[in-house]
Structure formats: C-alpha cells, structure tokens
Amino acid sequence: RKEVEQDPGPFNVPEGATVAFNCTYSNSASQSFFWYRQDCRKEPKLLMSVYSSGNEDGRFTAQLNRASQYISLLIRDSKLSDSATYLCVVRAGNTGKLIFGQGTTLQVKP
Amino acid sequence: DGGITQSPKYLFRKEGQNVTLSCEQNLNHDAMYWYRQDPGQGLRLIYYSQIVNDFQKGDIAEGYSVSREKKESFPLTVTSAQKNPTAFYLCASSKGTGGLNTEAFFGQGTRLTVV
Numbered sequence: 256r257k258e259v260e261q262d263p264g265p266f267n268v269p270e271g272a273t274v275a276f277n278c279t280y281s282n283s284a285s286q287s288f289f290w291y292r293q294d295c296r297k298e299p300k301l302l303m304s305v306y307s308s309g310n311e312d313g314r315f316t317a318q319l320n321r322a323s324q325y326i327s328l329l330i331r332d333s334k335l336s337d338s339a340t341y342l343c344v345v346r347a348g349n350t351g352k353l354i355f356g357q358g359t360t361l362q363v364k365p
Numbered sequence: 366d367g368g369i370t371q372s373p374k375y376l377f378r379k380e381g382q383n384v385t386l387s388c389e390q391n392l393n394h395d396a397m398y399w400y401r402q403d404p405g406q407g408l409r410l411i412y413y414s415q416i417v418n419d420f421q422k423g424d425i426a427e428g429y430s431v432s433r434e435k436k437e438s439f440p441l442t443v444t445s446a447q448k449n450p451t452a453f454y455l456c457a458s459s460k461g462t463g464g465l466n467t468e469a470f471f472g473q474g475t476r477l478t479v480v
Contacts (some may be wrong), residue, residue, distance in 0.1 A: 289468055298474050298475075301470070338473065342407065350421070350468075351413070351462030353398060353457075353469055355400070355409075357407035358407050358471070
C-alpha cells in the first residue's frame with residue numbers, strides 16, 4: 256500500500272463548478288499535511304497547509320480527518336487557471352520524511 | 366531574492382558517467398530534500414537531510430549519493446549504478462521537519478537525459 260494515495264483523475268469540470276479531491280495516508284504518526292499545485296513541467300508550489308480544524312483560503316478549503324486518515328481539498332467556482340495537478344503531501348512524524356501522493360489532475364473547461 | 370537554485374536546468378549525460386546536480390538555498394532552512402519525478406508520476410524521495418553533516422536515504426536511494434557539508438548546499442550525484450537516470454530532479458528545503466511551518470519550497474528542477 257502506498258503511504259499517500261490520491262485518485263489520479265483526470266477531473267474534467269466546467270468553469271464555475273465545485274470540485275473536491277481526497278487523499279488518504281497510511282502512517283498514523285503523520286504530523287503535517289499540505290496541498291501543492293504543479294503545472295506541466297514546472298516545480299510544485301505550496302497551495303496551502305492543512306490544519307486540524309480545517310482552513311480556507313479564498314476559493315480553496317482544506318480539511319483533515321485524523322481518525323480516518325484522509326485529507327480533502329475543495330475548490331469552489333473553478334477557473335480555467337485552476338487547471339493543474341494537485342499533490343497531497345504528508346510529513347511522517349517519526350522520520351521527518353515528506354511524502355507526496357501521485358497527484359490528481361484537474362482540467363477546467365470553458 | 367531568497368530562494369532555492371538548482372543548476373543546470375537541462376543536463377545530458379553519457380551512459381556510464383557520474384553527474385552532480387547542484388542545489389543551493391539562501392532561506393536559512395535546516396532541512397533539504399531530493400526528489401525524482403518521471404513523466405505522469407508523482408515525486409519520489411531520493412535522500413533528505415534534516416541538519417548539516419547528516420542525511421538519510423529516501424525510498425529510491427540506490428544509485429545516488431549526497432553530501433551536506435554546508436547548510437546552504439545539498440548536491441546530488443547520479444552515479445553510473447543508477448539504471449534509469451533520465452528524469453526530472455527536484456530539490457526542496459524547509460525550516461525543519463517538526464512542528465509548525467515545515468512546508469517545503471522547491472527549486473525549478475533539473476531535467477537529466479542520458480544519451
């Protein structure tokens with residue numbers, strides 16, 4: 256079983272749609288959680304950290320469920336510019352390793 | 366400007382040659398990481414270092430070596446023992462590996478092609 260798993264998609268949605276991505280992790284000692292965005296042939300860039308109480312940044316909302324060991328990202332009012340690959344990232348508390356999921360591809364269409 | 370610099374951006378290597386990828390950061394971060402990304406795949410951890418003069422193997426360390434003699438620098442050597450070295454290599458750094466504010470920031474990557 257992979258340490259961090261995501262549905263690779265692709266998710267094809269129209270502009271203005273709401274889309275949600277889920278991610279599960281296997282290491283219960285995981286202590287920090289993040290969502291990154293990666294555009295084609297570019298480096299990943301931090302989208303947002305995920306806090307235990309959930310957090311929001313504009314159209315983006317992240318949630319953490321420690322009991323079920325999953326993280327979610329909700330994007331509201333999708334824009335064409337949101338088209339990218341979204342990477343779920345987990346830091347293992349016992350080793351400090353930063354583990355990436357394989358990414359979920361989003362394509363927003365006009 | 367503060368950031369992470371990887372060089373070169375593109376690198377071509379002949380089979381059987383070792384090659385070293387550079388990664389420098391001026392963010393005063395303690396932790397640094399090397400990842401490999403193949404087309405259509407996620408990032409896989411090669412090596413990471415939580416502090417100067419210390420580093421640990423990641424999930425795919427075979428055929429690679431690193432050093433961490435200075436806080437700012439974490440070079441990666443791809444040796445001839447790496448069977449399939451053609452890939453996109455990404456270096457990252459973070460303040461630390463525990464507590465708050467441990468998000469990682471990436472360099473622009475090096476595309477290595479074996480010819």
